[in-house]
Amino acid sequence: MPLTQFYLTIMELFYTTDIDFPYLYLQHEEAIHCIKSLRKNIGDYIHITDGLGNHYYGIITQIERKKDIVTVHAQKQQNFNKSQNLGLCIAPTKNIDRMEWLIEKAVELGVSQIQWIITERSQRKTIPLERMQRIAISAMKQSLQYFLPNFYPIINFSSWLEQQKILQGVIGYCGEDIDKKPLNTLQITNKQNTYWICIGPEGDFTQNEVKQSLNTGLIPVSIGTHRLRTETAALTAISYFYL
């Protein structure tokens, strides 16, 4: 069934990784949302995903209100494959709200990997990973997707490049000292591997960082003509490859 038809029939998607097939268990917030906000009861059918591409559909068989656990006897409906594998590698902004917005939007648009980085000009060196994951789960469910992106702990950009060795993707850069391509001249040729979109901090990547990333295969790009905020540049690039 095409996705567009599919989502017209699903109004609400739940998420759990607590699976002992054919039993799936909603816990904590998911269970509360299910039984309190949506007033589901034993005998009701619900849709569930594990965030790994699987879609389950099943009947609620047990509700433990004190422990906030909902037991669902489910069948696997479908196993989705990612049509593309976009990675976002980003230096978090000082204002964390801007990153929360970005993660919500990036997940809606189907980003698969999220790598936080510390760069030479980074002002923020920590990230509330759990909170970001909660936002991602919510965005995945809201946009009726079956994949939760992988979140990697924050790491020094230079170390990350060393670990990766060879990369496919782009690095946004404002400086004029290095040849750049306009973003909209690029296409993803190899859809198997992750295509990385690397976005620097408010003060941009340094020349050294861009040079090092060039050696791994990343392409320096200019993202539009205005001075864009970090999160706007990221989302513009994601939108471009998403469409």
Next chain:
Amino acid sequence: MPLTQFYLTIMELFYTTDIDFPYLYLQHEEAIHCIKSLRKNIGDYIHITDGLGNHYYGIITQIERKKDIVTVHAQKQQNFNKSQNLGLCIAPTKNIDRMEWLIEKAVELGVSQIQWIITERSQRKTIPLERMQRIAISAMKQSLQYFLPNFYPIINFSSWLEQQKILQGVIGYCGEDIDKKPLNTLQITNKQNTYWICIGPEGDFTQNEVKQSLNTGLIPVSIGTHRLRTETAALTAISYFYL
């Protein structure tokens, strides 16, 4: 001078429409930002825009701290022309934060016209226009642009279509009952006229609304493959035409 070089030399842009050339007057928040946050003083030079495409550069000649007025003796540096004329026509979401975020991003990406609409399935029928304009001014300055978009008061979508008669642009629609084009098959052919991006409320446009918009020349489009939130769909479409 290309814009990229240009913004490297400007760190801060002020906004005023209170102009008695060669004198420009910063007032209220702009004046406070100038003299308190940035500690500018008589004799300092600053960059100013009127939001109509004009860039002024001048010297602070007077500061009235009690009235929060900064007088600048300025020269006109440049008069910019819009390279494109994108219009956003959108049914505001119930949650106004989402619209505030969208306006910031839309202005960063250079949208010229913003038309709020009430549709058949709209949940929100009012918009805090002044607050939206303040956000737009801030985004314009931050992204070093010289154009403030035109904001139009909220209007019934159907009446707006009747007033406009002929339109160039797209209407985002999720329904399967009308032939749609994928967004990324389209191009703006006439850059003189406004190219409108019409985005419906959480519950989508109705079939009638889409049919009426077809008669004005709007093209029904699907924006990607996932169920996107109103503001994400809007920003994805703006990004596409911006790049």
